[in-house]
Amino acid sequence: MIRMLASVTNPVEAGIAVTAGADLIDLKNPDDGALGALPANIIDACLRTVDGRRPVSATIGDLPMDPAVMAAAVSRTAATGVDIVKIGIMAGGDPHACIAAAARARGAAALVGVILADLTAPTPELVRAMADAGFAGVMLDTGLKDGRTLRDHLSADALAAFIGQVREARLLAGLAGSLRLADIGPLAALGPSILGFRGALCQGGARRDAIDPDRVAEVVRSVRDAVVLNECL
Numbered sequence: 001m002i003r004m005l006a007s008v009t010n011p012v013e014a015g016i017a018v019t020a021g022a023d024l025i026d027l028k029n030p031d032d033g034a035l036g037a038l039p040a041n042i043i044d045a046c047l048r049t050v051d052g053r054r055p056v057s058a059t060i061g062d063l064p065m066d067p068a069v070m071a072a073a074v075s076r077t078a079a080t081g082v083d084i085v086k087i088g089i090m091a092g093g094d095p096h097a098c099i100a101a102a103a104r105a106r107g108a109a110a111l112v113g114v115i116l117a118d119l120t121a122p123t124p125e126l127v128r129a130m131a132d133a134g135f136a137g138v139m140l141d142t143g144l145k146d147g148r149t150l151r152d153h154l155s156a157d158a159l160a161a162f163i164g165q166v167r168e169a170r171l172l173a174g175l176a177g178s179l180r181l182a183d184i185g186p187l188a189a190l191g192p193s194i195l196g197f198r199g200a201l202c203q204g205g206a207r208r209d210a211i212d213p214d215r216v217a218e219v220v221r222s223v224r225d226a227v228v229l230n231e232c233l
């Protein structure tokens, strides 16, 4: 099973993603960076639209690696009632202290750490720190959103090693980063738990555009087909 994560920005998009069959609804503001945060009232409206039909995650913003800043943002986002809070692990600062601070602030929400692979190396130490802190998963994404995809930054071997480390730690392993239809087959073959998308779902393929129901359905279908194909091989 590979879950298809759709990043959405408002209740209308959340409804489209649920109808199209996305497995995880990820709330994010692409106008405010790779992991831009949405205001609490928009998160609340999205939660009401999804109405428990899918797990919902929300990002906390592209924040500096400061434990106090991280803890406040995690606590604020968890208080909205989302199932999962996604935090970015950036270069600089003290990522290990931030991971610990996020874990203390998460309340009832699960935590997923997002390593922006074009800015920060996804080391086994970071994965281990998140596992030790009780995170539910670790995702790779890209931070620059400059047209290059996750696969432009990490080889298939490096991605397979990452997935192996995360799965060995018994966490969910997610991959994202300007992924297109052509990336789904090769990445699904590596056996991630989650494949995440925004740009590929949008009209014209630009991640700040509104999502297109047909594109969302096509990506959902491609992920399902890739899973079936892998099971046959």
Ligand SMILES: O=C[C@H](O)COP(=O)(O)O
Pocket (backbone or CB within 6 Å): 005, 007, 026, 028, 141, 142, 145, 176, 177, 178, 179, 196, 197, 198, 199, 200, 207
């Ligand atoms: O969590 C997944 C991201 O929202 C992916 O966004 P992107 O496909 O535009 O890089």
